Amino acid sequence: MNARTIALGLGAAVATFLLAGAATIELLGAGEAPGIGIIGVVVGVAAGLLAGGLVSVYAGRLSGIAASALVAYATFGVAFIAIAGLRYVNVPYADDTFTFPVHLxxxxxxxxxxxLLIDRAGSDGRTATA
Structure with a gap:
């Protein structure tokens, strides 16, 4: 386990938290009861911790397209949270620019x-392992 696998684990944990939490909230009927949001967050945290731990342990064994897909998945989570952070701290014009479809x-x-950059780096002879 090195810094790269830990970073991939954190990114995968964030992405899994977002996806599992949102899916749980939607499947349970968002807005019908106040406790549904809490359940979604708990499910997201549990799934995120599990995914982050597994990725941190096993990411070093991946190579090729699997490593590129894992990096893309982690990047999605980090980018989504970064844009949400911009909107949260009220960066000028961030709310107007990053509507939900644009944000996604x-x-x-x-x-x-x-x-694609990771895959290209791997095809140039450099290592692209996670």
Missing amino acids: GVSVVAAVVVA
Whole structure:
């Protein structure tokens, strides 16, 4: 386990927290009861911790497209949280610029670009292992 696998684990934990929490809230009927949001957060935290731990332990064994996909997944989570942070601290024009579809799209594009860069670095003969 090195700094790269720990960073990938943290990124995967964030992405899994967001996806599992949002999916739980939507599946339980968002807005119908106040406790649904709390349940979504608890499920997201548990899934995120599990995913982060597994990625931190096993990411060093991945190579090729699997490593690129893992980096893209972690990048998505980090980009999504970074943009949300910009909106939270009221950076001028961030709320107007980053509507939810744009916010999601920028996060996905960042993930794809990073995955392509990692894949290209691996095809140039440099190591692209996670």
